[in-house]
Amino acid sequence: MHDAWSSHEVWVYECEACGTTWNEKFKVRHYDDGHGGEATVYERGGQRCMTPWFDHVCPRCQSQNVKVFSTPLGRHTEVPVARDGSDIAMVFHLRRLHAW
Numbered sequence: 001m002h003d004a005w006s007s008h009e010v011w012v013y014e015c016e017a018c019g020t021t022w023n024e025k026f027k028v029r030h031y032d033d034g035h036g037g038e039a040t041v042y043e044r045g046g047q048r049c050m051t052p053w054f055d056h057v058c059p060r061c062q063s064q065n066v067k068v069f070s071t072p073l074g075r076h077t078e079v080p081v082a083r084d085g086s087d088i089a090m091v092f093h094l095r096r097l098h099a100w
Ligand SMILES: [Zn+2]
Pocket: 015, 016, 017, 018, 019, 020, 058, 059, 060, 061, 062, 063
């Protein structure tokens, strides 16, 4: 396999029913698909998983009315381990970025 590389992405989720926010970190493996394109595979915890934006359920109220968005900072840099409480701050920061 040539031209394979990996990056990390952090995806943030917000439940529109109860307001819970959380994030999940993914490892993204990128492959040259041999046809001039790029194939990507998402992994979480070393296991291949569904794409981050697919079919998420709120861990608190089980609602499927979940908003999902990726963080710009997750695409090019290793995300430092966050301490408790910083997830919420990051969501507020993203809201400012997107003028929500
Ligand atoms: Zn919820």
